[in-house]
Every structure is written in structure tokens, then in C-alpha cells.
Amino acid sequence: MTVTLVPVFAALGDETRWSILQALGEGEASASALAARLPVTRQAIARHLAVLHEVGLVEPVRAGREVKYRVLGSQLSATARRLDALGAEWDRRLAAIKDIAEQL
Amino acid sequence: MTVTLVPVFAALGDETRWSILQALGEGEASASALAARLPVTRQAIARHLAVLHEVGLVEPVRAGREVKYRVLGSQLSATARRLDALGAEWDRRLAAIKDIAEQL
DNA sequence: GCGGCCTGCAACTCGGGGGTTGCACAACCC
DNA sequence: GGGTTGTGCAACCCCCGAGTTGCAGGCCGC
Numbered sequence: 001m002t003v004t005l006v007p008v009f010a011a012l013g014d015e016t017r018w019s020i021l022q023a024l025g026e027g028e029a030s031a032s033a034l035a036a037r038l039p040v041t042r043q044a045i046a047r048h049l050a051v052l053h054e055v056g057l058v059e060p061v062r063a064g065r066e067v068k069y070r071v072l073g074s075q076l077s078a079t080a081r082r083l084d085a086l087g088a089e090w091d092r093r094l095a096a097i098k099d100i101a102e103q104l
Numbered sequence: 105m106t107v108t109l110v111p112v113f114a115a116l117g118d119e120t121r122w123s124i125l126q127a128l129g130e131g132e133a134s135a136s137a138l139a140a141r142l143p144v145t146r147q148a149i150a151r152h153l154a155v156l157h158e159v160g161l162v163e164p165v166r167a168g169r170e171v172k173y174r175v176l177g178s179q180l181s182a183t184a185r186r187l188d189a190l191g192a193e194w195d196r197r198l199a200a201i202k203d204i205a206e207q208l
Numbered sequence: 209g210c211g212g213c214c215t216g217c218a219a220c221t222c223g224g225g226g227g228t229t230g231c232a233c234a235a236c237c238c
Numbered sequence: 239g240g241g242t243t244g245t246g247c248a249a250c251c252c253c254c255g256a257g258t259t260g261c262a263g264g265c266c267g268c
Contacts, residue, residue, distance in 0.1 A: 013114030
């Protein structure tokens with residue numbers, strides 16, 4: 001059920017979305033609240049939140065008539081672990097190739 | 105000093121670039137060699153390699169008239185560590201906020 | 209119940225990036 | 239030297255996504 005990595009990074013490859021994530025890192029907030037402290041429209045932020053939710057980095061929390069969002073740091077850490085494993089694997093393989101080449 | 109995170113993730117948010125990285129993870133290769141086993145033009149791959157090089161994920165290696173590229177797994181792992189730290193920090197802060205709220 | 213927030217959906221603009229083709233140039237091989 | 243292979247640069251097309259405005263619908267409080 002692990003989400004594929006690429007869409008997550010596509011979501012993380014946007015400055016505005018990082019601003020949103022950073023703001024949410026200081027506490028839950030609604031789209032309107034975020035729009036008040038960011039230089040973009042509420043609708044734009046709503047779309048960004050939808051994207052972040054699709055890749056599992058953020059979670060909506062109904063609070064009466066407003067919808068607050070909570071950042072899911074554990075998901076980010078999980079993604080980080082997969083990334084680290086990939087980097088280590090590549091370095092390991094390339095080192096092995098180099099060793100074999102030197103064996104000649 | 106450390107490159108900003110966003111461009112790195114923007115670079116990682118593309119399927120074709122991941123195909124390139126995966127291929128390079130099995131051994132160094134030139135743009136032409138990659139074009140032979142991927143469904144895109146050599147020029148497109150060259151542009152992707154330039155992007156990956158700009159964010160430090162890949163390194164060019166001149167070999168006579170051809171330019172092979174090597175994937176830098178350590179850079180990926182370094183990025184992963186920064187990401188993990190961020191996720192942990194967010195979770196820590198939100199947990200602290202929750203604790204304070206329950207103190208009331 | 210009624211006016212004011214907050215949300216959701218739809219249509220539109222516009223700039224950027226992924227992909228292509230075409231050509232010029234450099235380096236290897238025979 | 240001449241043909242072949244690999245690279246670099248430039249122009250072009252085209253689609254997608256970030257952002258906007260506008261409007262309709264739901265919940266609150268008075």
C-alpha cells in the first residue's frame with residue numbers, strides 16, 4: 001500500500017506547497033487561515049492541500065464548518081527512509097562494479 | 105553549503121528522470137546509451153541529465169569523446185536525512201501542542 | 209430566520225517544462 | 239582522409255499545472 005514515490009516528490013517540488021507544509025508544521029490550520037498568511041488565493045491553497053492529501057502528506061480534520069489540515073510527519077520520514085535505502089543501494093552496486101573492474 | 109531542497113524534489117518528481125536514475129544505478133552510462141534503452145530521445149535525456157547534475161544527484165565523467173554519468177547515491181541519502189529530520193520535527197511539535205491542549 | 213464566514217466546484221489565462229526535429233561540430237576507426 | 243558515432247545548441251510544439259475570478263452551497267451566531 002506504499003504510495004509510489006514519484007507523485008510524492010512531484011508534490012514536494014513546489015515552493016508554495018512547502019510554505020503550506022511549513023505552516024502546518026507549526027500547527028493545524030484551515031485553507032482560509034493559510035491564505036491569510038501566504039501570498040496566494042484560498043482556492044489555490046485548497047488545490048495544493050488536495051494534492052498533498054492525495055500523496056498522504058496531509059490529513060483533513062473536520063472542525064464544525066471549517067476543515068483544518070494536519071501534516072503527517074511520519075509519512076515524510078517513511079519516504080525519507082525509502083530514499084536513503086535507494087541511495088545506499090546505488091552506491092553499493094557501483095562500488096561492487098568498481099571492485100570487479102579492478103580485479104582484472 | 106547544502107542545496108535547497110525544493111529543486112531536488114522537483115527533479116525527482118518526474119518518471120523519466122527516475123528511469124534514468126535507476127538505469128545509472130546499475131552502472132555508469134552515456135546519454136546515447138540511455139536513449140537506446142529508454143523510450144525518449146537522446147536530447148531529452150541530455151536535458152534530464154543536466155537537471156539532475158544541477159541538483160547534484162548525478163556527475164558527468166568524460167571518457168574520450170563520450171560523456172558517461174554516475175549517480176551519486178550519497179547525495180540522495182543526505183537529502184533523505186534532511187527530510188526525515190523535518191518529518192520528525194513536525195510530529196514532535198504537533199505532539200507538544202496536543203499535550204499543552206490537554207493540560208487545560 | 210437571516211446575514212456572514214468558510215468551503216466546494218467550474219471556467220479561464222498563461223507560463224514553464226518535457227519532448228521532438230534539425231543541424232553543426234568533435235572524436236574515434238579503418 | 240573519409241565515414242561513423244557521440245555530443246551540443248537552437249528552435250519549435252504542446253500539454254499540464256499553478257493561479258485567478260466568479261458563483262453556489264453549508265454552517266454558524268445573533
